[in-house]
Amino acid sequence: MSDHSSAEPDAAAPQPPAGGLRKRSTDGSLPSAQKRDLQRPASPEPLPISVYDNHTHLEFEDGFEQLDPAESLARAEAVGVRGVVQVGTDLETSRWSAQMAAADPRVLAAVALHPNEAPRLAERGLLCEHLSEISRLAAQPRVRAVGETGLDFFRTGEDGREAQLESFEAHIDIAKANGIALQIHDRDAHDDVVATLLRVGAPERTVFHCFSGDVELAKICAEHGWYLSFAGTSTFKNAPALREAMRVAPSSRILVETDAPFLTPEPFRGRPNAPYLLPHTVRRMAETLEQPLDEVCALLVENTERVYGSWQMEPETR
Numbered sequence: 001m002s003d004h005s006s007a008e009p010d011a012a013a014p015q016p017p018a019g020g021l022r023k024r025s026t027d028g029s030l031p032s033a034q035k036r037d038l039q040r041p042a043s044p045e046p047l048p049i050s051v052y053d054n055h056t057h058l059e060f061e062d063g064f065e066q067l068d069p070a071e072s073l074a075r076a077e078a079v080g081v082r083g084v085v086q087v088g089t090d091l092e093t094s095r096w097s098a099q100m101a102a103a104d105p106r107v108l109a110a111v112a113l114h115p116n117e118a119p120r121l122a123e124r125g126l127l128c129e130h131l132s133e134i135s136r137l138a139a140q141p142r143v144r145a146v147g148e149t150g151l152d153f154f155r156t157g158e159d160g161r162e163a164q165l166e167s168f169e170a171h172i173d174i175a176k177a178n179g180i181a182l183q184i185h186d187r188d189a190h191d192d193v194v195a196t197l198l199r200v201g202a203p204e205r206t207v208f209h210c211f212s213g214d215v216e217l218a219k220i221c222a223e224h225g226w227y228l229s230f231a232g233t234s235t236f237k238n239a240p241a242l243r244e245a246m247r248v249a250p251s252s253r254i255l256v257e258t259d260a261p262f263l264t265p266e267p268f269r270g271r272p273n274a275p276y277l278l279p280h281t282v283r284r285m286a287e288t289l290e291q292p293l294d295e296v297c298a299l300l301v302e303n304t305e306r307v308y309g310s311w312q313m314e315p316e317t318r
């Protein structure tokens with residue numbers, strides 16, 4: 001729990017979404033029988049050049065020691081993670097992400113309805129209405145991506161696919177209409193995601209969040225100028241194919257993320273994740289690419305700012 005006795009009250013800091021911080025329930029990366037260690041890992045050694053976590057969910061609480069969004073950002077900053085893209089997955093978290101970004105210079109926002117959310121909304125006749133609200137949020141100056149959207153054939157069965165596809169296509173249009181990036185969630189759906197992007201026309205800056213493909217998909221991304229964002233999964237022992245994909249990706253197309261509170265990098269797989277653990281993934285990336293760590297950090301900064309623009313607050317937007 002945080003100690004509020006010494007903290008200055010900050011009127012500008014948005015409160016957690018209605019109902020409080022969300023509880024993390026499942027971890028798709030772990031066998032369900034495996035017991036998780038809920039202790040937060042210690043902070044890693046700071047990176048030589050501060051980078052960005054381009055995909056995180058600060059609205060989740062996890063583990064024994066709670067970190068509220070402000071604590072999480074401060075702890076990240078202390079180890080060389082200067083900013084994050086806070087990602088929404090439904091209307092409530094998308095609105096909250098946009099508010100966070102408007103209030104904090106370390107945060108930019110991505111807004112979307114998650115692909116597993118789309119069929120549920122369609123069933124209730126709410127998909128169109130929610131998409132219009134996402135479209136309104138996407139016009140805000142510190143909302144710099146539409147995501148996470150895409151296709152998930154792991155959690156959604158055949159009967160939900162039509163709604164997923166409809167929602168994905170609408171999100172692609174929103175990204176293009178606003179000239180902002182697209183963050184794709186692609187789970188067991190590589191071929192259909194690529195086919196959809198090619199059929200509809202991908203936004204100029206398209207990111208495969210938590211890249212989960214192989215060399216073949218990395219080459220397709222390279223051919224079309226799409227970005228590959230590597231998460232903690234790229235550090236897992238059983239993921240040599242991801243590191244192989246990383247090596248064939250053009251250096252100008254590589255990004256890094258935590259997808260916190262999920263996908264904690266090695267050596268802490270399964271424990272609560274947060275942006276301050278990003279340096280583990282960056283260090284492993286430098287090893288994989290056989291590049292000096294500071295050069296990899298500089299490259300990541302350049303790539304991330306090319307995709308999302310500057311984190312700096314415009315004085316008039318405050």
Ligand SMILES: [Zn+2]
Nearest residue numbers: 055087148259
């Ligand atoms: Zn995510």
